[in-house]
Amino acid sequence: MRVALFITCFNDTLFPATGQAVVRVLERLGHEVVFPPDQTCCGQMHFNTGYQRECVPLVRSFVDTFADADVVVAPSASCVGMVRDFHSRVAEVSGDRGLAAAVAGTVPRVHEFTEFLVDIAGVTDVGAYFPHRVTYHPTCHGLRLLKLGDRPRALLRAVEGIELVDLPGATECCGFGGTFAVKNSDVSVAMGTDKVARVLSTGAEVLTAADNSCLMHVGGLLSRSKSKVRVMHLAEILAGERA
Secondary structure (H helix, E strand, C coil): CEEEECCCHHHHHHCHHHHHHHHHHHHHCCCEEECCCCCCCCCHHHHHCCCCHHHHHHHHHHHHHCCCCCEEEECCHHHHHHHHHHHHHHHHHHCCHHHHHHHHHHHHHEEEHHHHHHHHCCCCCCCCECCCEEEECCCHHHHHHCCCCCHHHHHHHCCECCEEECCCCCCCCCCCCCCHHHHCHHHHHHHHHHHHHHHHHCCCCEEEECCHHHHHHHHHHHHHCCCCCEEEEHHHHHCCCCC
């Protein structure tokens, strides 16, 4: 299958290793990965802060960039949630019927990474090897917006060598929430501190998730607590292989 990678601006800027891992996994499974160079932000930051009209050019750019793609894959439940649930609302705000039609035609072809692997590619065992104790945090957008369910865990359980342990209170928010962490920093830190305590209680070496944004927040608090627990996007675990 020919897969267009939507890396998202957050990953492209701060976590390029995640995109590289996605490419390794998809190519290992026999897919052709293409990277449209004109891609930019999905517009989530603008939309969440009330700048819906300012979001219109970004939505227009997204549908133009991926107009010819058979399938679009992104390693971010948060950004895919923005595309799937809110691009149509932005198009409605614009009053441009052509944009609304383009969004309606594009959205069904856009998939979060684990969603694509399980639902479209039809695999859970991607041939990965990762001999470490790991716990998984289901991020709010993955859990509640995209309803990823057991897909990420099914992929992790199939990894050779992994010891996957349950995270207590896993469904509780980590406190990031994009601009929420900026506008409500005290509450955000308190929620993140609770999450860190639960991560540490598992004895895991690695905390993973389908969103680097949440991992950045929890990872920062883990670092401040002098913890040796690493944070890694799920794609980087699935890309693992024997040396």
